[in-house]
Amino acid sequence: MESLKTRKITSVWIVIVLALFIVAIILGILMRLNQGTIIQQSPVTFYGNMTTHGLTMIGIWFVAGMAAVNYLMERYVKTSYGVNLFALICTIIGVLMLWSSTFIGHFHAGWTFLYPLPFKVAWAQWATPVFLSSLVVLGVGWLVWSVSLMSQILKKYTLSQAFAWQHFKKNPAVETPPFILITMVTLVGVIACLLAAVLLLVLLFAEYFSNGSFVNDAAAKNLTYFFGHTIANEMLYLGLAVIYELFAEVSGRPKWKTTWYVAVAWNLSLAFILTAFFHHLYMDFVQPEGLQIVGQLASYLASLPAAGVTVFSILVAVYRTKINWSLTNLLFFIGVAGWVIGGLGAVIDATISNNFVLHNTLWVPAHFHTYNAMGNVLFSLGFFHWFAHKFDVGFYIDKNAMLKLTLILFGGIGFLLAFYIGGADSIPRRYSNYPPEFTMAAPLATVAAVFATFYLLAILLFFLNITKNV
Amino acid sequence: MYKNNVFYFLVIVIIGWNTSVYSQQDNIAWKEESHVYTKVLDAPLKGYGLGDSTSLLQLAHQNPTILALIFTRCTGICNPFLLQLSEKLEWEIEHKNFNIVVISFDPRDTEADMSALAKRFHLDQEKQWIFGVTDSIESLNKSIDFNPIRDETRQQYDHEALLVGINSDGYITKKLIGMRSTSDLALLVGSIYNSFTPTHQLPNKNRLFSCFNYDPKTGKNTPGLGLLFIALPAILTIFILFTSNYLGKSERIG
Amino acid sequence: MQHSILWLFLILAGASIIVFTYVYLSSKKANQSDQGMNQPLKKRFWFLLILFVILGIFASVTIPKSPYYLFADETPARVLHVAAMQYAFILSNDAINPESPQGETDLVLPLNELIEFRVTSLDVNHGFAIYDANNQLIAQTQAMPGYVNRLRWKFTSPGKYNILCLEFCGMDHQGMRSSFTVK
Ligand code: HEM
Numbered sequence: 043m044e045s046l047k048t049r050k051i052t053s054v055w056i057v058i059v060l061a062l063f064i065v066a067i068i069l070g071i072l073m074r075l076n077q078g079t080i081i082q083q084s085p086v087t088f089y090g091n092m093t094t095h096g097l098t099m100i101g102i103w104f105v106a107g108m109a110a111v112n113y114l115m116e117r118y119v120k121t122s123y124g125v126n127l128f129a130l131i132c133t134i135i136g137v138l139m140l141w142s143s144t145f146i147g148h149f150h151a152g153w154t155f156l157y158p159l160p161f162k163v164a165w166a167q168w169a170t171p172v173f174l175s176s177l178v179v180l181g182v183g184w185l186v187w188s189v190s191l192m193s194q195i196l197k198k199y200t201l202s203q204a205f206a207w208q209h210f211k212k213n214p215a216v217e218t219p220p221f222i223l224i225t226m227v228t229l230v231g232v233i234a235c236l237l238a239a240v241l242l243l244v245l246l247f248a249e250y251f252s253n254g255s256f257v258n259d260a261a262a263k264n265l266t267y268f269f270g271h272t273i274a275n276e277m278l279y280l281g282l283a284v285i286y287e288l289f290a291e292v293s294g295r296p297k298w299k300t301t302w303y304v305a306v307a308w309n310l311s312l313a314f315i316l317t318a319f320f321h322h323l324y325m326d327f328v329q330p331e332g333l334q335i336v337g338q339l340a341s342y343l344a345s346l347p348a349a350g351v352t353v354f355s356i357l358v359a360v361y362r363t364k365i366n367w368s369l370t371n372l373l374f375f376i377g378v379a380g381w382v383i384g385g386l387g388a389v390i391d392a393t394i395s396n397n398f399v400l401h402n403t404l405w406v407p408a409h410f411h412t413y414n415a416m417g418n419v420l421f422s423l424g425f426f427h428w429f430a431h432k433f434d435v436g437f438y439i440d441k442n443a444m445l446k447l448t449l450i451l452f453g454g455i456g457f458l459l460a461f462y463i464g465g466a467d468s469i470p471r472r473y474s475n476y477p478p479e480f481t482m483a484a485p486l487a488t489v490a491a492v493f494a495t496f497y498l499l500a501i502l503l504f505f506l507n508i509t510k511n512v
Numbered sequence: 513m514y515k516n517n518v519f520y521f522l523v524i525v526i527i528g529w530n531t532s533v534y535s536q537q538d539n540i541a542w543k544e545e546s547h548v549y550t551k552v553l554d555a556p557l558k559g560y561g562l563g564d565s566t567s568l569l570q571l572a573h574q575n576p577t578i579l580a581l582i583f584t585r586c587t588g589i590c591n592p593f594l595l596q597l598s599e600k601l602e603w604e605i606e607h608k609n610f611n612i613v614v615i616s617f618d619p620r621d622t623e624a625d626m627s628a629l630a631k632r633f634h635l636d637q638e639k640q641w642i643f644g645v646t647d648s649i650e651s652l653n654k655s656i657d658f659n660p661i662r663d664e665t666r667q668q669y670d671h672e673a674l675l676v677g678i679n680s681d682g683y684i685t686k687k688l689i690g691m692r693s694t695s696d697l698a699l700l701v702g703s704i705y706n707s708f709t710p711t712h713q714l715p716n717k718n719r720l721f722s723c724f725n726y727d728p729k730t731g732k733n734t735p736g737l738g739l740l741f742i743a744l745p746a747i748l749t750i751f752i753l754f755t756s757n758y759l760g761k762s763e764r765i766g
Numbered sequence: 767m768q769h770s771i772l773w774l775f776l777i778l779a780g781a782s783i784i785v786f787t788y789v790y791l792s793s794k795k796a797n798q799s800d801q802g803m804n805q806p807l808k809k810r811f812w813f814l815l816i817l818f819v820i821l822g823i824f825a826s827v828t829i830p831k832s833p834y835y836l837f838a839d840e841t842p843a844r845v846l847h848v849a850a851m852q853y854a855f856i857l858s859n860d861a862i863n864p865e866s867p868q869g870e871t872d873l874v875l876p877l878n879e880l881i882e883f884r885v886t887s888l889d890v891n892h893g894f895a896i897y898d899a900n901n902q903l904i905a906q907t908q909a910m911p912g913y914v915n916r917l918r919w920k921f922t923s924p925g926k927y928n929i930l931c932l933e934f935c936g937m938d939h940q941g942m943r944s945s946f947t948v949k
């Protein structure tokens with residue numbers, strides 16, 4: 043079983059994630075308030091906050107998933123405490139560097155830092171290298187962590203067992219726990235996209251130090267979205283691994299087993315996830331049409347194993363089955379619903395002919411905030427809550443569980459609806475101020491800020507409750 | 513072998529090898545965009561291989577046309593330009609029957625000069641190649657936005673190597689400036705048959721990392737070096753996967 | 767278009783919420799002896815099959831409508847050259863020289879005729895998005911340095927059309943705009 047050290051470091055991860063989450067939400071609310079003309083920030087401040095918000099959010103929910111997976115993996119294989127600590131240190135240093143480049147240096151090229159924008163310096167000269175270096179630090183720390191977890195799995199399971207290939211046939215001799223399978227599939231994707239980021243950074247640094255211009259814009263954009271899209275997707279799958287491991291357990295039900303269709307589904311999803319990023323380049327006519335169609339098909343196909351296996355399994359597990367409902371499995375359950383709904387918005391947008399009128403409108407933050415703020419975040423909160431209370435003595439009742447859930451749902455849904463309506467009204471994303479012809483844009487932003495404040499309240503309650511216990 | 517190349521490639525990038533070669537073509541790349549979808553002048557033609565056509569548009573109405581502008585006394589780009597054109601278009605010419613009309617923009621050139629040129633390149637027997645002169649070269653130049661500048665002392669012209677694609681309605685569909693790759697030429701040929709490609713690359717950008725090149729044989733874009741870069745993370749991941757599997761093997765029992 | 771997309775989404779999202787709520791309530795009401803779902807494997811199979819068929823139909827209907835094939839076998843009646851730069855659009859009837867980019871204002875485009883926008887960028891990535899008189903986004907492409915993207919469109923109603931940038935390009939991204947009239 044897990045050592046005290048792993049427990050400690052997991053607690054540290056949780057506290058850091060929640061603290062950074064609060065800061066990042068506040069930045070999000072400030073952005074919405076500015077778009078609603080309730081406050082007046084300069085565009086530079088706005089876009090700086092946007093960059094910080096985006097990268098911080100991606101970072102914390104990635105490490106939240108990793109920390110949870112690392113903790114639970116101790117049930118099956120030994121993991122390296124040193125590497126976990128190394129990743130923690132890299133994350134802290136990386137975030138500090140990132141924040142100094144944006145808050146002090148006013149770097150504001152967006153979290154996707156699309157080439158060649160980082161080189162059109164409109165901020166402190168030093169901010170570009172510091173920003174890029176912060177990504178290197180984060181990338182290296184996370185890469186080492188992922189590779190280490192993967193190699194620990196491979197010390198116990200063979201390659202084919204880790205991918206549960208023996209489950210394709212009936213009555214396999216060895217069983218691969220679903221948690222191991224999903225973690226393995228996810229780690230492969232994570233490693234691939236982190237390597238893409240490293241490669242991209244190598245190119246950018248080479249260009250930066252040689253003062254040349256040899257990076258092809260189209261190649262850079264492909265790498266950018268291979269990294270950005272894939273990491274945003276994989277971090278959700280880390281959350282799913284946690285659900286496969288914990289849902290039955292906290293519900294007082296028999297543990298889930300790997301079946302042939304679970305094995306097939308997860309192996310397939312690896313292929314789809316790695317090619318779905320092409321849907322970020324639909325409006326780049328530069329991209330060959332074949333890849334555009336691959337993008338649409340892969341995005342569609344990625345939803346099949348997700349819906350047909352994971353979502354369906356959750357529904358089967360709950361339907362007319364007596365369950366010990368607690369805040370943990372409620373968060374998991376609602377999170378899956380949020381993930382499904384965000385996925386619907388994503389599939390709609392991953393249709394090329396729809397993307398033609400939705401690309402880079404508010405529809406985009408609408409759908410990805412749905413499966414993040416109402417999906418992945420809830421997966422991790424569920425884990426945090428379970429982690430914080432599993433050592434409680436006696437029966438534990440969370441007094442304000444319902445209050446927290448209500449706040450999250452009420453605040454979250456209102457905040458998201460404003461994005462969806464804005465997207466359908468063709469309001470552009472990433473605008474610090476809206477052109478006057480979009481009469482609905484500012485009011486929608488203000489309403490969204492109010493709703494988001496309720497969401498923030500729920501997170502504050504979680505923070506107080508969980509930090510008291512870990 | 514393949515892995516080695518990738519490695520060298522990375523090393524080269526890391527030391528910041530700057531491959532941009534700036535030629536005089538860079539600042540005129542944008543001119544390829546000028547006058548597209550305008551009608552070309554119906555210049556009267558005299559010369560070799562014309563058949564019963566007497567003007568540029570008559571030719572174009574029969575078959576879509578590529579227009580190349582040169583002068584026979586050129587000591588610069590014209591000869592290599594024609595040579596590579598005849599080589600790189602070989603495949604296209606065998607499979608499609610468009611005209612390649614080579615016209616001199618030098619008033620000194622005569623029909624005889626042009627047919628001598630055709631012979632020199634062994635193109636006199638090729639019926640898709642037409643070599644000729646026109647007496648309205650000034651207006652023709654204007655209609656395709658071509659501005660050769662005469663250098664009196666050297667008796668030469670300062671000019672770019674220009675190709676103009678003309679569809680059978682007589683409209684300019686695409687222009688290419690400079691010595692270009694087979695895939696660019698294929699795009700030019702495609703355009704005179706009115707096949708629509710939603711994008712093209714301008715020649716001034718470095719293409720080292722381009723992801724795709726247009727392949728005339730399949731009519732599709734094919735992977736370029738840049739695509740290798742996009743595939744590299746996946747290749748490295750597989751490599752890491754197998755390495756950790758290999759290392760893990762020793763620790764697995766049974 | 768966008769509003770039917772929103773409705774489609776809201777209906778699907780509503781249906782998902784109903785399913786999840788129903789399943790949750792069925793668990794709340796369940797007692798120890800309840801067996802859960804009957805024949806879940808069979809139901810799972812049907813669910814997947816239906817989903818697959820629906821997505822297949824969706825893909826085969828929508829893919830041919832992709833912008834890359836729009837008006838592909840017609841010849842444009844009019845060409846408009848577009849160069850995007852931080853933070854302006856240059857629109858011109860003639861090719862645009864990047865050394866001294868010059869555009870035209872008060873452009874008028876013909877109704878019901880095929881227009882080809884030849885879009886490039888002089889610095890970073892930008893977006894070229896056309897908004898109709900009701901501020902609905904009707905067509906877009908990206909503006910990438912070194913490439914010319916060709917967007918073909920026929921305007922079927924007269925009026926003033928706005929162009930906005932839909933790819934984040936720096937601090938005045940939100941102010942980058944242009945317009946033309948269709949008559
Ligand atoms: C209630 C909480 C949140 C609020 C109020 C909020 C607010 C915002 C706002 C206003 C934007 C800019 C939208 C625009 O383009 O105009 C944004 C962008 C973004 N948000 Fe959030 N957000 C929240 C939660 C999250 C979460 C949980 C994630 C998790 C990954 C996240 C990730 C992002 C990312 C990646 C961007 C894109 C940044 C960019 O365009 O460079 N946000 N958010």
Ligand SMILES: [Cu+2]
Nearest residue numbers: 892931935942
């Ligand atoms: Cu822009």
